[in-house]
Amino acid sequence: MPLMNEEYKPLSGREFPRFSGIKTFFRLPIADVTDKFDVALFGIPYDGGVSYRPGARFAPSLVREVSSLGRGFHMTRALSVFDKLKAADVGDCSVVPIDQTQTYEKIEKFVTKILSTDKKFISVGGDHSTTLPVLRALKKKYGVPLNFIHFDAHLDTYPAAWGCEYHHGAFARHAVEEGLVNPAQMLQIGIRGPLAAGSDLDFVNKHKITVKTVDDIRNTTISDFVKTLPSFKGPTYISYDIDCLDPAFAPGTGTPVPGGLTTYEVQRIMRAFKIENLVGADIVELSPPYDSSQITGLAAVDAMFELLCLMGESK
Ligand code: MN
Ligand code: MN
Numbered sequence: 260m261p262l263m264n265e266e267y268k269p270l271s272g273r274e275f276p277r278f279s280g281i282k283t284f285f286r287l288p289i290a291d292v293t294d295k296f297d298v299a300l301f302g303i304p305y306d307g308g309v310s311y312r313p314g315a316r317f318a319p320s321l322v323r324e325v326s327s328l329g330r331g332f333h334m335t336r337a338l339s340v341f342d343k344l345k346a347a348d349v350g351d352c353s354v355v356p357i358d359q360t361q362t363y364e365k366i367e368k369f370v371t372k373i374l375s376t377d378k379k380f381i382s383v384g385g386d387h388s389t390t391l392p393v394l395r396a397l398k399k400k401y402g403v404p405l406n407f408i409h410f411d412a413h414l415d416t417y418p419a420a421w422g423c424e425y426h427h428g429a430f431a432r433h434a435v436e437e438g439l440v441n442p443a444q445m446l447q448i449g450i451r452g453p454l455a456a457g458s459d460l461d462f463v464n465k466h467k468i469t470v471k472t473v474d475d476i477r478n479t480t481i482s483d484f485v486k487t488l489p490s491f492k493g494p495t496y497i498s499y500d501i502d503c504l505d506p507a508f509a510p511g512t513g514t515p516v517p518g519g520l521t522t523y524e525v526q527r528i529m530r531a532f533k534i535e536n537l538v539g540a541d542i543v544e545l546s547p548p549y550d551s552s553q554i555t556g557l558a559a560v561d562a563m564f565e566l567l568c569l570m571g572e573s574k
Pocket of ligand 2: 411412413500502503514544
């Protein structure tokens with residue numbers, strides 16, 4: 260059974276049944292970051308920034324396992340993504356489970372190395388605090404604040420908690436304050452209450468960040484809603500917090516919020532994006548210990564596929 264292949268194609272399910280084989284993302288080959296391919300897939304198994312239920316450190320393993328069911332042809336787009344893009348699993352970023360500062364340094368260094376080879380990437384976290392060092396590396400590479408699409412139930416612009424600045428509910432605030440993302444080209448999707456207080460909205464209002472709540476999406480048809488999405492020119496990043504989905508579709512997450520999106524609505528939104536240059540993306544906050552049926556893992560795999568196709572279209 261080949262682990263390396265020059266074509267960077269998934270292992271065929273018709274040759275090796277999907278329950279067999281060593282688990283990599285989408286049954287792709289394992290590769291070194293410096294090899295010649297287009298998109299690096301990797302894990303960030305760190306959940307030291309969560310405020311409630313932990314477990315996201317186990318997400319890369321689960322997504323690798325469930326992605327055995329992943330397939331490469333997108334019906335709506337008529338796109339064979341692994342023909343368009345060479346993708347490979349480059350393993351997990353090294354982390355320090357009891358030290359966030361060291362973990363942040365390792366993540367930034369890991370992503371910087373990927374970017375030094377002019378690759379795009381999709382990571383599987385990890386809690387949402389891991390997105391901040393990824394954005395720091397991207398800002399250094401591209402030299403401008405990124406366009407930023409943020410799927411989430413939560414704003415993640417909240418203040419410090421327990422005296423700590425860098426928890427998973429504060430990463431988006433830091434990303435704006437550090438100038439890593441451009442608030443005028445920032446879109447939050449799936450946001451819903453309850454909030455701790457009305458003042459939780461002060462940050463997004465002050466920075467004029469575009470927030471699409473679940474009401475905004477449901478008050479019209481999905482076909483009409485997607486027409487309201489802006490298009491993005493210049494380097495763009497998508498951060499996908501799995502809790503944008505309703506807990507019925509994604510129970511396996513640390514801070515679930517009822518009244519969320521369906522997996523289908525997310526598919527339709529992802530398919531409607533007009534993104535000139537999607538440079539990177541992540542999927543975060545999947546907590547396998549709370550995902551008894553692997554339904555959340557499957558939702559993560561599906562989002563990963565849609566993100567890959569967006570990269571294929573924007574290439
Ligand atoms: Mn989040
Ligand atoms: Mn969230």
